[in-house]
Amino acid sequence: xxxxxxxxxxxxxxxxxxxxxxxxxxxxxxxxxxxxxxxxxxxxxxxxxxxxxxxxxxxxxxxxxxxxxxxxxxxxxxxxxxxxxxxxxxxxxxxxxxxxxxxxxxxxxxxxxxxxxxxxxxxxxxxxxxxxxxxxxxxxxxxxxxxxxxxxxxxxxxxxxxxxxxxxxxxxxxxxxxxxxxxxxxxxxxxxxxxxxxxxxxxxxxxxxxxxxxxxxxxxxxxxxxxxxxxxxxxxxxxxxxxxxxxxxxxxxxxxxxxxxxxxxxxxxxxxxxxxxxxxxxxxxxxxxxxxxxxxxxxxxxxxxxxxxxxxxxxxxxxxxxxxxx
Amino acid sequence: xxxxxxxxxxxxxxxxxxxxxxxxxxxxxxxxxxxxxxxxxxxxxxxxxxxxxxxxxxxxxxxxxxxxxxxxxxxxxxxxxxxxxxxxxxxxxxxxxxxxxxxxxxxxxxxxxxxxxxxxxxxxxxxxxxxxxxxxxxxxxxxxxxxxxxxxxxxxxxxxxxxxxxxxxxxxxxxxxxxxxxxxxxxxxxxxxxxxxxxxxxxxxxxxxxxxxxxxxxxxxxxxxxxxxxxxxxxxxxxxxxxxxxxxxxxxxxxxxxxxxxxxxxxxxxxxxxxxxxxxxxxxxxxxxxxxxxxxxxxxxxxxxxxxxxxxxxxxxxxxxxxxxx
DNA sequence: TTGTATGCGTTATCAC
DNA sequence: GTGATAACGCATACAA
Numbered sequence: 001x002x003x004x005x006x007x008x009x010x011x012x013x014x015x016x017x018x019x020x021x022x023x024x025x026x027x028x029x030x031x032x033x034x035x036x037x038x039x040x041x042x043x044x045x046x047x048x049x050x051x052x053x054x055x056x057x058x059x060x061x062x063x064x065x066x067x068x069x070x071x072x073x074x075x076x077x078x079x080x081x082x083x084x085x086x087x088x089x090x091x092x093x094x095x096x097x098x099x100x101x102x103x104x105x106x107x108x109x110x111x112x113x114x115x116x117x118x119x120x121x122x123x124x125x126x127x128x129x130x131x132x133x134x135x136x137x138x139x140x141x142x143x144x145x146x147x148x149x150x151x152x153x154x155x156x157x158x159x160x161x162x163x164x165x166x167x168x169x170x171x172x173x174x175x176x177x178x179x180x181x182x183x184x185x186x187x188x189x190x191x192x193x194x195x196x197x198x199x200x201x202x203x204x205x206x207x208x209x210x211x212x213x214x215x216x217x218x219x220x221x222x223x224x225x226x227x228x229x230x231x232x233x234x235x236x237x238x239x240x241x242x243x244x245x246x247x248x249x250x251x252x253x254x255x256x257x258x259x260x261x262x263x264x265x266x267x268x269x270x271x272x273x274x275x276x277x278x279x280x281x282x283x284x285x286x287x288x289x290x291x292x293x294x295x296x297x298x299x300x301x302x303x304x305x306x307x308x309x310x311x312x313x314x315x316x317x318x319x320x321x322x323x324x325x326x
Numbered sequence: 327x328x329x330x331x332x333x334x335x336x337x338x339x340x341x342x343x344x345x346x347x348x349x350x351x352x353x354x355x356x357x358x359x360x361x362x363x364x365x366x367x368x369x370x371x372x373x374x375x376x377x378x379x380x381x382x383x384x385x386x387x388x389x390x391x392x393x394x395x396x397x398x399x400x401x402x403x404x405x406x407x408x409x410x411x412x413x414x415x416x417x418x419x420x421x422x423x424x425x426x427x428x429x430x431x432x433x434x435x436x437x438x439x440x441x442x443x444x445x446x447x448x449x450x451x452x453x454x455x456x457x458x459x460x461x462x463x464x465x466x467x468x469x470x471x472x473x474x475x476x477x478x479x480x481x482x483x484x485x486x487x488x489x490x491x492x493x494x495x496x497x498x499x500x501x502x503x504x505x506x507x508x509x510x511x512x513x514x515x516x517x518x519x520x521x522x523x524x525x526x527x528x529x530x531x532x533x534x535x536x537x538x539x540x541x542x543x544x545x546x547x548x549x550x551x552x553x554x555x556x557x558x559x560x561x562x563x564x565x566x567x568x569x570x571x572x573x574x575x576x577x578x579x580x581x582x583x584x585x586x587x588x589x590x591x592x593x594x595x596x597x598x599x600x601x602x603x604x605x606x607x608x609x610x611x612x613x614x615x616x617x618x619x620x621x622x623x624x625x626x627x628x629x630x631x632x633x634x635x636x637x638x639x640x641x642x643x644x645x646x647x648x649x650x651x652x
Numbered sequence: 653t654t655g656t657a658t659g660c661g662t663t664a665t666c667a668c
Numbered sequence: 669g670t671g672a673t674a675a676c677g678c679a680t681a682c683a684a
Binding site: 001046047048049050051053054057059061064068069070072074075076078079082083086091092093094095096109110112113114115214217218240243244246247250251269270273274275277 | 374385409436544
Binding site for chain 4: 057
């Protein structure tokens, strides 16, 4: 590797001068600047980030902690984060936490060891000491942390929208799949839906689901129709589960949406390619990722930020698992 | 942050001794070892990786370069890589290349600046100077690089399996969706399928597709049935495209598999949840990720490796978009 | 068995 | 305007 020393020698100046021109700091004569720039180009020199990081005690690295990149919702978040970070010259150290506190701590630890300047996390427990005791800027993504920086979608409203859509389209015996209890956003969706149904005095059932995992989705779908075969409207906890519900409904010979309407949550890319295409509540995942990145960058750079918690809008995406509204 | 100096002071020894016990190198008296260990625990000390990296000129960081994490096939690769790396204490710096040489170069550059010890890449052009001129161990994942370390699935065999499955199940007018020309693995699949069909003297059509993107998938599906409405068997370039084909077929009122059989490629998690569930050629994505990580670790650590190119097996997964075989 | 001193590549402070 | 040089936190060669 070529170092600043090589460049200095090659340009016939001191390392201090080279440093000055690279960082555009302090005075340097036009002629020497050119000499240095030529040397840099000729030797194909790029500064060693590690040395920089050591001296400055901060890197250009950001930690990104997601539960499981394998779950189709997260790649979009990740992509949003990455794109925005990229634009500002930050790199991502990435980890899957599997919602395990152990793994989270472990990762946070190594983030610190690598001098990351900030952290974006989709933890289920923002109030854990692992985060509160951190003196790094942290942005919680797709998670809610009262009064600490976070970016999330309006799940409550999403739940309401879903319930309203089903109601308006004639479902009388609605079943809500209640997502994992320990995930706040999932509960918000549930509460929103339940709330509206109660307001409208509409009867509904609830089926608990303990995970968002592919492997379990079919199980929840089966349970749903087992326990409530008369269901004519399903509010699923996310699109994966909704897909499984759709699959199971069709397997049981039900017509969708005629016998049973289905609404998902997230609007993952595949939703529109399902048959029938899945009606769902859209979360702007990519934009959420970007927003989180943007917020973190502001925090890192000390730019004043007005809104430390950003709630993104959700919207009902009408496709073919619900009736067309007249 | 607490440094090795703090620990040394606290334990009443020199930094060298502390270093020795942390790294289990050189001699150190049992008593002093305990003293140091106590101090480490008490001060909650963990070594600064950046300083280590600077001194040793190598970090515990690995670069991972994928085309687009948003494409459902890649998260599984990524997860496999991450899990394996995690087990050996390596962290991932992650980037999306969008198949752009520019972005690739850019990332590789910053990987180097951050002293990564190795690189896993799904580039379309392993022979680009960006890679050949690198003096880092590189493993190509889901990509083929003759005589350089790589992990990929047997696409040719996959294509053959798909064609054979369709043939055996009675399709007479098969259309193959030929994936992007610049992606070698996609071409292998295509060639495998075409090859077998030609051997069997079975007539087939080809529809070119230029990408694996969601946004385009429906377009290819439409083109397919536009140009070859009589098609009774489709070999799709991957599961996304297959899903779109399925969607389009159903939209056109075709019965699957009775009117048209469909086979995908990859076996992404959602495939089994489609209605009808998608028959496909399975690539062991997660295991491929793990294998790539394993190979890279061996390369990094100088462990002798016997097979530098690992070809993983593919398999036909029979679900509901193909007839049951009697 | 332990401590001192040096260097990893950079940036910043201070003389000149 | 420019150049020595200390310091960032760590690991090692060498001396003790």
